[in-house]
Structure formats: structure tokens, C-alpha cells
């Protein structure tokens with residue numbers, strides 16, 4: 001598995017007149033990391049096809065290897081994981097989690113339940129991303145997890161606890177990944193009795209829970225669902241390998257190309273994800289349609305093209321927080337002010353995305369109102385060339401590539417993207433893929 005660190009300190013994107021073409025998407029980060037962990041916890045070997053090769057999946061693969069789980073790389077996109085039936089051969093390990101929420105949250109729950117002596121830490125931003133709701137939910141039922149830095153945040157030290165839970169509770173309003181983590185660990189707890197997980201308060205980012213339940217089912221575990229309020233795993237269910245599994249293309253990564261098609265001509269087709277996807281972020285295309293773009297969908301592809309100037313949008317984006325960032329930049333091309341609501345979780349992701357987005361959109365000339373959980377963007381007449389800071393946030397870099405599109409960018413002036421290599425978190429070859437649809441020279 002390799003990732004790109006081949007980009008220079010910054011990339012200058014010349015104004016792109018027209019976009020057209022098709023892009024084969026890298027694998028979904030959310031599906032890849034869940035599948036890797038479930039395969040490791042299963043009985044039997046699982047061949048994973050079209051796995052994402054990026055920083056976030058490297059973190060999960062590295063952790064599994066440190067825990068004694070064997071896996072073989074067949075080629076860039078295919079890995080065979082030799083599951084160990086819910087037992088980890090290595091009982092003491094120091095695990096680097098990078099900035100991968102989809103690694104640290106599910107691994108914390110699984111390791112706390114399985115037991116051992118483990119430390120989990122990451123990059124400095126990871127140590128500012130909350131994990132307290134998950135730790136509390138686990139410690140409440142007998143896990144032994146301590147904070148070695150700031151209370152409520154990684155790094156964590158996990159020791160062998162004694163978990164005796166038939167009912168647990170977790171808050172859902174900061175990150176859905178806490179519930180995902182408990183759900184994936186629940187069959188390891190539900191050996192002789194059922195385990196129920198109650199959600200306290202509002203649950204955000206709900207479609208990600210659907211991904212979790214879908215993949216657990218493919219690994220042989222069904223979860224009973226009482227709306228979004230509680231989830232029950234009946235006893236005696238063990239993860240079993242489906243033999244082989246295919247990872248869909250990443251629907252969040254798709255958003256940049258679909259938005260490009262909607263803004264600057266198109267058609268642009270993304271391949272690897274389609275109308276039957278299990279990822280909530282495919283609904284990004286619905287938002288583009290509301291903005292007036294023409295979207296067509298097949299089993300394994302989605303295509304977008306322009307239909308005149310985009311219409312401004314005012315909508316709740318709680319269900320697609322990642323792809324919503326792409327709407328914020330697409331809003332630069334709309335016919336009036338757009339408002340993206342119910343996105344408070346942006347503040348606790350790779351960076352404070354509400355603040356970062358407001359700062360960088362203003363640089364290109366937009367008028368921006370930044371609220372506690374919303375952002376309102378009034379597009380300028382013409383985009384100003386700018387140097388965009390990316391805050392070690394892959395999505396900031398990918399989103400702002402779109403600010404080079406169409407006649408709105410002033411001719412002869414480049415849009416500079418600082419630290420483009422941060423795209424390696426989920427899409428190491430992003431700028432090559434973008435260059436592939438842009439009808440001008442990029443570098």
C-alpha cells in the first residue's frame with residue numbers, strides 16, 4: 001500500500017474553462033476501515049477488493065498488524081485479512097492512529113472489550129478531537145480506559161477491564177462514530193446475553209450508522225433497530241467472513257467531480273458508486289439537482305452536468321457533513337446566497353471546518369456569515385485569485401480545487417492550494433484525477 005507524498009508545497013491551478021470526462025473513484029474510506037476491522041474480528045480469511053489505499057487505511061492496516069492480525073497485500077487494491085475470531089494475538093501495543101476517526105473510535109471500543117494493554121495516539125489534531133462520549137459509555141460498563149493527556153481526548157491508555165453490559169448508553173450529538181464503535185464491538189460483548197445500546201440525545205450523521213449495520217450484516221451479525229433510539233445485538237452471534245467483499249467507490253470523493261460537472265459544463269462521470277450505494281453521501285447528487293444541475297445515475301456510476309447558472313440552496317446538511325463542504329464551494333457559483341445548516345460537527349473534524357471554510361471563502365471574495373452550526377455564503381461577481389490554506393484537511397484542499405473553475409476565476413491568475421499532500425488522508429491521487437477532467441494545463 002502506498003500513498004502520495006509526491007506533491008510540492010503548493011499547487012497553482014490555472015482557471016479551468018471546461019470539465020469533462022470520467023473518474024474511477026478510490027474505495028470508500030468508511031467502508032474500507034469498517035471492513036478491515038470486521039474482517040480482523042471474523043473467523044476465516046476475507047479478500048477485500050478495491051480497498052482504499054490512503055493514510056487512513058494505512059493507519060488501520062498498521063494497527064491490525066501490530067495487534068497480530070495477519071494480512072497480505074495481493075495488489076494495490078486487494079488485501080486478504082486473516083481473521084482471528086475476535087481474539088487478538090498481541091496483548092500489548094502502542095498504536096498510531098494518525099487523524100483517522102474511522103480507526104481510533106472503532107478500535108477503542110474493540111480493544112476495550114477484548115482487553116489488553118494498549119495506547120492509542122495520533123497527530124496533534126487527533127488529540128483535539130473528542131472521544132469522551134465513547135470512553136464514558138465504555139467505562140460506565142466496566143472498561144478501563146484512561147486519558148493520558150487532556151480528559152475527553154486521545155491519547156488513551158486501555159487496560160483489561162471487566163465488561164458486563166446488557167444495556168449501554170452513548171451520546172450521539174458529537175459524532176456518530178461513537179455509536180458505530182459500540183455497535184461493531186457489541187457482538188464481542190453479547191456472548192451470553194443480549195446487548196442494547198441506547199442513544200442519548202440527537203444522533204447526527206445517521207447514514208453512517210446505516211453503513212455500519214449493513215457491513216455487520218455482511219459479516220453475519222444482525223442488529224435489531226428501534227428507530228434511532230436504541231439498537232440490540234442478540235447473543236451468540238459471531239462475525240464470520242463473507243469470503244470476499246468489494247468496497248464501493250468513495251461517495252464523498254465523488255462530490256468534487258460531480259460538483260465540477262455541475263459548475264463547468266460536464267458531463268463528468270464518477271465510476272464505482274451508483275444509485276444503490278450504501279453510502280449516504282450519494283445524496284450529495286440530490287443537492288446538486290436542487291441547485292439545478294442535471295444528474296443521471298446508473299448501478300455503478302453517477303454523472304453531472306451544468307444546466308445554466310447554479311441556483312442558491314438553503315438546506316439542512318446534517319446527513320452528509322463531508323460532502324456538504326463541496327456544496328459550500330459550489331455556492332460560489334450560485335445565483336444568490338446559500339445557507340448550509342445543522343453542521344456543527346464541522347468544528348471537531350480535521351480542523352474547525354466552519355472557521356476554515358469561512359476564512360478561505362472570504363479570500364476568494366465571498367461574503368460569509370459563520371454561525372455556531374451554519375454557514376451562509378454570498379458569492380462574489382468574480383472570484384479573486386487567492387492562496388488557499390488547507391489546515392491539514394484533505395477536504396479543504398479538494399474542495400478549493402473547484403475555485404479554479406469556469407469563467408468566474410479571473411483569467412491568467414492561478415488559485416494556489418497550499419500543502420496539497422494532505423489529500424493523502426483519503427485520496428492520494430486527487431490532483432491527477434482533477435487534472436484528468438480539467439480542460440487545460442494544471443501544473
Ligand SMILES: O=C(O)C1=C[C@@H](OP(=O)(O)O)[C@@H](O)[C@H](O)C1
Nearest residue numbers: 030102175176177205208322345
Ligand atoms: O463513520 C464514518 O465513517 C464517518 C462518519 C462521519 O463522522 P461524524 O459521525 O463524526 O459526523 C464522517 O464525517 C466521517 O468522515 C466518516
Ligand SMILES: C=C(OP(=O)(O)O)C(=O)O
Nearest residue numbers: 099100101102322349350
Ligand atoms: C471527518 C472525516 O474524517 P474522520 O473519519 O477522521 O472523522 C472526513 O474524512 O471528512
